[in-house]
Amino acid sequence: MSRKAASNNDYFSTNLRQLCATKPSVSAVCRDVGLNRQQFERYLTGAAMPSAHNLRRLCAYFAVEESQLLAPPSTTPSPARPPETAGDPSAFAQALRMQPDELPQLRHYCGSYQYHFLSPTWPGKIQTSVLQIYESERRILSRYLGRVRDPKFGTVMRSRFNGQLVLRSGRIFVMECSRDVVDSFAQTILFPAHRHSANYLTGMAFGIGWLPHRGPFASHVILRRLRPTQSMREAVAHCGLYAPDSRALDPIVRKFFGEDALPYVSEHL
Template identity: 40%
Template sequence: MTEDFSRNLRSLCADRGSIAQVCRDIGLNRQQFNRYLSGAGMPAAHNLRRIARYFRCTEAELMAPHEEFERRRKTDRVARHAGPLDLFAEAFQTGSSEMRRYLGWYHSHITSPSWEGYILRGLSCIYERDGYVLVRSLERATSRDGTIVHRARYDGVVTRRGGRIYILEQEARSEASVDETILMPSPRQKVNYLQGITMGVATRPYLLPYASRSIWKKLGAQVPAREALGACGVLPFNSRKIDPTIRSYLSTETLTVSWGGCFLRAGLARRESGSELGQVP
């Protein structure tokens, strides 16, 4: 049984590339994990459960005879890639413990051609379900004269790959756009801000694609949902409701993201600040 387990584990790790990254993702000591790989030891029940969850299999499958295990993996692989869209399934599956510190509520901030000269603040929740990290985002905005009311809900998936956080969202209505956000992971253990770029399609006056700097601010668990949603909308750049870190990041004249390279570089239109929340020409 020990030999079958170690062979099955080596087979699974071979698809991942880096043993060190697997250990970090699961949260296991590398030296101890090497004992599992070599067959010199077996994991305790709670560690076996963590390993099975990470590789998206059952504990019984991990302990199965190796030949049976490989046959089942081959069958599952064929079924998983039955269609072209299924190629993305593995990209957004996660067993990574590193993603768990990013779970929670955020205020997202972008600039959009739909609200020229203003900051659009939305509310997003990143959560985990059935082996996936998911996101739900809400946007609320009203023009100064009340003739334009924007309400939108987005649902999507989140993953961390190559040291970046990828968020893919679709608006919850027919023929809605698909937006992508790429964020830099927080260099600190405590997540305060996530900075990056959002690419999407403006809702007005024309359905034009755009790219904007994007900054997400982590909200404390004690903030009531109603209060967090009530703070959403369009705000002028000089609003006291926008903290300096967000204002400075969104005011930069290019879409260059600093500590990790450049995703996109393009000039941004000069902005003129309004006077109060929701004041849109």
């Protein structure tokens, strides 16, 4: 083993041990991620490195980037912590608490997705963004990344939302708050995936448009699961606006929206 490879192993094992210390036990981590305990111990001691697939699973579970796990330990941040609600008596905070059988069901949806909806700002266009779903502190959280180049002015508009998933009445609720605009919220309600279409989730999205005014809108939405081998850079590069019949879109996405689909936009008062 080269000196550089040995250093990467040491960095990774140290970072992994620090992250595991934030969880109830190593056994809980293995169970949650779905890894063999004996093999996981080799990761912790630096005797072995995970495959690319398992490395991505660990990154999604701890909500960190691959580069952070392989960096010197002093530069590795702790996993993101969701807002605490245990001491909050509000009805909304209580509603976000995970039900006993909810976590195992929602874990099935952890991964990265292309998120497609009808844009209220650019009528007749489908906007493609990225949604990451991951587990942290025994909650299922989301991270939304949007990037659009305005076809008229050429300016790039970005949006970022952090959220949490809950499963209620057989529906998946994704409740999000903007990371850049503190008064901006969004919600997506999804149907659970059927076995024959496990790579796609459909439902409705509700939010606030950008232009010509910040008005509320709703749109049908479809999520397509990305391959585990696909990098986040590739996924973000695919973000943008597409015509409903664009061959750059997945055929199922094109069929889902059709040619005449439009969002529901509230009139400006």
